[in-house]
Ligand SMILES: Nc1nc2c(ncn2[C@@H]2O[C@H](COP(=O)(O)OP(=O)(O)OP(=O)(O)O)[C@@H](O)[C@H]2O)c(=O)[nH]1
């Protein structure tokens with residue numbers, strides 16, 4: 001207790017880092033605004049334009065949430081300020097693990113030694129409200145975060161027990177856990193070392209906070225004979241049992257930390273305690289020692305120095321976590337999937353272009369070529385090949401417009417140029433069929449075979465050029481969108497990388 005009181009609480013100058021974090025966020029805002037996706041080349045009702053709108057909307061929704069998310073951080077910052085002068089230990093574990101009981105017994109001991117002890121609840125704004133001693137009970141008792149200040153330099157945050165059912169308590173715990181400098185993980189000696197509980201703590205532990213496993217309720221009923229009657233008495237678990245459980249929990253926790261990709265050196269050796277037995281004989285020194293409380297105190301002493309390392313960085317860690325989990329997390333959860341769907345749609349449409357272009361050629365061909373015989377017949381009396389070409393040109397233009405609407409309807413084509421009108425060379429026309437009559441030559445009508453063949457060839461060539469042009473223009477539009485998507489992706493990646501850099505600067509040993 002004396003050592004806790006004497007802890008020197010130096011603070012690093014975090015202002016340069018906090019300024020970098022502010023700069024990071026405003027840079028992200030500018031980056032995202034300049035990387036807005038552009039759908040100008042596409043019709044509004046096209047798949048790609050819808051995906052673009054969805055991606056832009058996802059980014060906008062994230063950005064417009066920033067002020068609200070920043071406000072949600074204030075309670076944590078308020079709590080951190082209130083507990084500014086203390087090393088804060090998070091007491092974490094399943095419901096009934098004995099969290100409140102352990103907090104109470106420590107409070108009693110500090111009070112017995114003359115320390116000022118204050119119980120508090122946290123309100124929604126992170127303000128401390130004085131309250132009575134914690135309730136302990138067989139059914140779930142703690143429903144909000146509560147704490148105790150033990151003297152000036154130590155505070156415990158007692159959390160609601162973990163549930164399999166609702167995430168509500170876990171969310172509450174997570175919200176205020178940023179203020180903790182170290183974590184006590186309470187695990188009951190009846191089933192010690194349920195390491196899946198540590199999943200909830202992963203982001204806490206990622207902040208390089210030390211973790212002390214405490215095996216609680218390390219006691220059992222034993223039958224004894226008193227005055228000839230058989231009675232059940234609560235006893236500490238034998239040392240051998242405690243050692244076995246401690247070694248087992250140490251091993252499981254180490255494996256779990258390694259599996260979570262965490263630094264196993266954060267893990268402190270587990271200690272077993274029985275709050276029940278510590279309270280026996282008016283919490284006499286012997287009872288405290290046998291119950292494991294002395295060992296717990298030693299472990300807590302050893303925890304102070306690594307806990308202080310976090311404490312010095314805390315204001316920046318709180319902001320960093322917010323940017324990391326809320327801002328980046330949100331963009332990853334909302335904008336990234338929208339971007340991925342856009343990219344998938346781009347691949348899809350790009351993959352269809354070849355086929356659409358072939359289909360367009362075929363459709364124009366089928367619409368125009370069957371008209372040729374009638375057109376040729378109609379213009380044959382005047383031998384008006386130019387008239388035929390004019391009619392073909394008009395038919396082609398309207399068939400082409402229709403085809404664009406069918407096969408390239410997603411695109412706003414013709415932004416660069418329309419395909420050149422159909423104006424083929426005029427060197428082939430109607431040919432006279434001459435017959436010999438009375439030794440002289442006389443016209444017997446017209447032959448349009450060569451003109452027909454020439455027109456077919458010219459139509460095919462024109463359509464091929466037009467379809468190529470359209471396909472290339474569509475491909476170019478898709479490329480532009482893809483470049484935009486890559487730009488947005490690059491903004492996201494660059495900011496994730498620079499945040500990682502700030503984080504490693506923050507955590508670098510001084
Ligand atoms: N035998 C024994 N029982 C204990 C010990 N510590 C706590 N208990 C009992 O375990 C039950 C739960 O204790 P709490 O301290 O309320 O547990 P908690 O982790 O705060 O539970 P929640 O707040 O509901 O999450 C109570 O009935 C306590 O009396 C102990 O050391 N030994």
Ligand SMILES: [Mg+2]
Nearest residue numbers: 099100141142
């Ligand atoms: Mg409790």
